[in-house]
Amino acid sequence: MQEGHDLDGLIRFSQRDEAWRERLASVLDEHLLPAMEEFDLDFEDLEELLGEQVPWTLWGCAFEDFLSRGWEPGGQNIIDVYLKRRGWSEKALNRAYIEGLRDAHVSLHEVSDVKPGASMKLRDLLTGAAPVTVREKSATRSLKQWDRIAVRIVPVRDHHVISGGLLPFSQEATDLLFEGMRDVLRLRKSQELRLTEEQLRDCAPLFSSAWLFTELPRVLEPQAPQLANTDGEDLLFHELRFPFAKGVLQSQVAAALRKVTGLEPAGAKFWNWLAPKSRSKKGQTQRKGSGLAFGTFTESGTVLGTVELKGKALILEVNSKERALRGEVLIKDATGDLLRPPLTKIQTVEQIMREREDQPDEDFDGTDEVPPEIARQVTLEYLDRHYRETLDQPLPALDGKTPRKAVRSAAGRTKVVEWLKYLENASAKNIGSPMADYDFGWMWDELGLGDKRQ
Incomplete structure (x- = not known):
């Protein structure tokens, strides 16, 4: 707990009165119950699934929402009641933080200008307000440029700080949050998403829900990331070994390969198969949001595969089924009767990784390590x-x-x-x-x- 951020007295106060306890419980339900019911979980299950700290961060998000609300009769606020009765027990700085927290609203902020251990700048993505620099020690040591976080910016005297309820938002969680807000506000996708501070207060539980509905499926049903090449094709490594026809020499095959447009020499017996310079949109079909895209690049362009002459065979290596088919046609058209039909070896990413893990490293003595x-x-x-x-x-x-x-x-x-x-x-x-x-x-x-x- 940072200096001036101590809410222990306020928490104890909220538990002494049955009415305030019930109000807090209702707010917690708004934040957590939709996800708990959807995934058939209890609050205690969150610690095992998400880590020891996360459930209490979520509890803190709901508690901060509870602190900013007005309740009947007369729109009474628990912070006002607490400070009237127990404000004398709070130090001036902590009292200023509590008062600022009462008036703060949660929003989704974009992080920039991070100074680890000191400060960062936050831009509110939902109100369009001017960026605000906040003093912060711990969070700035882990947050990076352009991270997105759901948090409350709290004014304290002559500066701003952030509240304790901070949730990091992935792009998936952001999309889910925005979709939920558009539904609540009945906005079309083409309309700019801009909310007032009052609307954000009303939407506070959506932040916890969007975060939970994104994170829980990841831990309950973990899936390996979808890996693709630069054409959006699933990664599946193919090695096509074309044996030489009887009596054929390497020099004959090499001469045929030198005539092929798109094969760039990278050694005496090695060629890079390059993508055409002007790739059409059809060739750029990588699926948005489908996972990680892997590619090899040279100064001449994107490498689709490699061709190598080894002994009495030509070896074509590519990273997808589609490129294997296209490469086989390319090689057959170029070499004609010089080569026999290929023998194909196919490996998944997992198989490649296991092979590398199983390779002995007993011969490594560190002499080739790059500084x-x-x-x-x-x-x-x-x-x-x-x-x-x-x-x-x-x-x-x-x-x-x-x-x-x-x-x-x-x-x-x-x-x-x-x-x-x-x-x-x-x-x-x-x-x-x-x-x-x-x-x-x-x-x-x-x-x-x-x-x-x-």
Whole structure:
């Protein structure tokens, strides 16, 4: 509990009177009961499922809602009653916090300008109010740029702090919350979601519900993330081994491969199979929100697969069934009768991972370990090249447009801003990796969006 944030006296006071106990219980039901009934759980089950602290954070969200409400008769508020009877026992700073909490409303905020252990800036996504800088120690050590949190901003004398009931919101939870609010307010999807402070007070239980209805399915029915390549195709690793026909030499196959458009030499016996420079929208069908997209990139473009000559065979390696079919046609058309039909080995991501785990590392002596500063430099240089190429690539998140083209319209600029925030936020969460230190500022500036990053 931070200095000036002690609610113990208020909590004890709320438990002494039966009427206040019943009112608090009714508010707790509004926040927790829909999810508890849907998933057939008790409050005690939440600790086992979500961790020791989470249930009490949710309790705190409901308690803060209870503190801000007016009750009949006469719209009486428990904080007013408490301060009238017991206010003399509170220190001045804590009393100022309690008074601020009474008048505060919960909302969904976007985090920026994080100064770990000191402060952060919060932008209210639901009221459109100007960003507010809050003093905060513990939360700023874990929150990252563009995180979204449901919390109350509390004015305390000459500064602002946040309340104890803080819930981190994923994109899925955000979408569910917004959908629920549109239903409550009877808004169409095309209408901007803007709420008054009074409407947010009325909608406070929706924040807990949206969070629970997102998090509980993850722990009750965990699913592996859907993995796809840059074309949106499920990851399934294929190795096609084409044996040489009788009497065929490597030099003959190599000569045939050198004539193939899209095969770029990467060694004496190795080629990268590259995607065409101008990919159509049809080739950019990655499913929005379907999971993680994996790809390999070179300065020449996206790598669809690799081709290698080994002994008396040509090896084609790709990461999807669709690319395997297209690659087989490509190789057959290029080599004709030089190769026999391929033998195919197929592996899932899980099988690949198990193979790597089973590989002995007894021969490793550490002599080939890359110094951390060199690894960091190499990673950042790679990210620079990758993201510079990405600015000219059609992206599913931008409706098949490149970032440079998307920013030419107002709607496109909005989508590019959200895309950049997603990239920056995901990168910042790779704690301990050079990716966490990557500065995306140049991308915002190059796309003319530097003012949107404030």
